[in-house]
Amino acid sequence: MSLRVLHAVRGLFPSGVTIVTTTDRTGRPHGFTASSFTWLSLAPPLVAVSLARTAHCLPVFCATEGFVVNVLHTGHRDLALRFASKGEDKFRGGEFTCDDGDLPRLRDALAVLVCRALRRPDGGDHIQLVGEVVAHSTDTTRRPMVQYRNAFHELARVEHAPSHPRHPTDHDRDMLHGAAALTDRGVAAGEGEAQ
Numbered sequence: 001m002s003l004r005v006l007h008a009v010r011g012l013f014p015s016g017v018t019i020v021t022t023t024d025r026t027g028r029p030h031g032f033t034a035s036s037f038t039w040l041s042l043a044p045p046l047v048a049v050s051l052a053r054t055a056h057c058l059p060v061f062c063a064t065e066g067f068v069v070n071v072l073h074t075g076h077r078d079l080a081l082r083f084a085s086k087g088e089d090k091f092r093g094g095e096f097t098c099d100d101g102d103l104p105r106l107r108d109a110l111a112v113l114v115c116r117a118l119r120r121p122d123g124g125d126h127i128q129l130v131g132e133v134v135a136h137s138t139d140t141t142r143r144p145m146v147q148y149r150n151a152f153h154e155l156a157r158v159e160h161a162p163s164h165p166r167h168p169t170d171h172d173r174d175m176l177h178g179a180a181a182l183t184d185r186g187v188a189a190g191e192g193e194a195q
């Protein structure tokens with residue numbers, strides 16, 4: 001299997017886009033754009049992000065005790081590209097709070113997950129940053145940025161009622177109520193473009 005083909009296959013799985021941030025021992029902020037973010041567990045709240053072994057920021061993320069997952073909305077396209085580039089001051093725009101001793105948080109992120117670094121299992125050409133979510137904030141008035149086939153997209157439609165051949169669980173109900181609440185506030189990018 002060629003890497004080129006695997007890239008294309010990977011791109012068929014849509015995902016959200018995040019910027020993962022931390023600070024080094026001197027307090028300098030570091031970060032990279034990541035679409036590999038995933039939830040591993042809700043109780044306890046565990047998340048993971050894959051970081052390429054070739055990333056400049058790898059040593060910093062291997063040494064840090066904490067990191068922040070900043071979930072991007074559709075207005076963050078340029079920011080996502082800046083944090084996917086190398087060799088420039090990614091924090092120059094002042095979009096992040098970088099208070100003394102605090103990990104950098106994106107001011108207008110869709111969600112901010114502050115994580116305690118737990119472990120970094122080997123993952124081939126990536127390492128996995130596994131963290132426990134210790135604090136979070138959300139802004140559900142914005143639409144998520146979606147990556148699909150190497151491009152950024154917006155959600156176009158939300159299906160409210162996936163059909164279940166069984167009785168819905170509490171988790172199912174939470175999911176459906178959450179989706180309905182978001183749509184009521186105009187977050188879902190339906191044809192009506194309610195905002």
Ligand SMILES: Cc1cc2nc3c(=O)[nH]c(=O)nc-3n(C[C@H](O)[C@H](O)[C@H](O)COP(=O)(O)O)c2cc1C
Nearest residue numbers: 032033034035036050051052055056057084085086
């Ligand atoms: C949409 C998008 C998603 C990305 N997802 C990841 C990812 O999950 N893991 C990763 O290691 N790099 C990912 N990258 C690439 C890194 O953001 C990029 O290599 C970055 O420059 C690494 O930071 P560095 O300057 O420390 O090397 C992604 C890039 C883009 C544009």
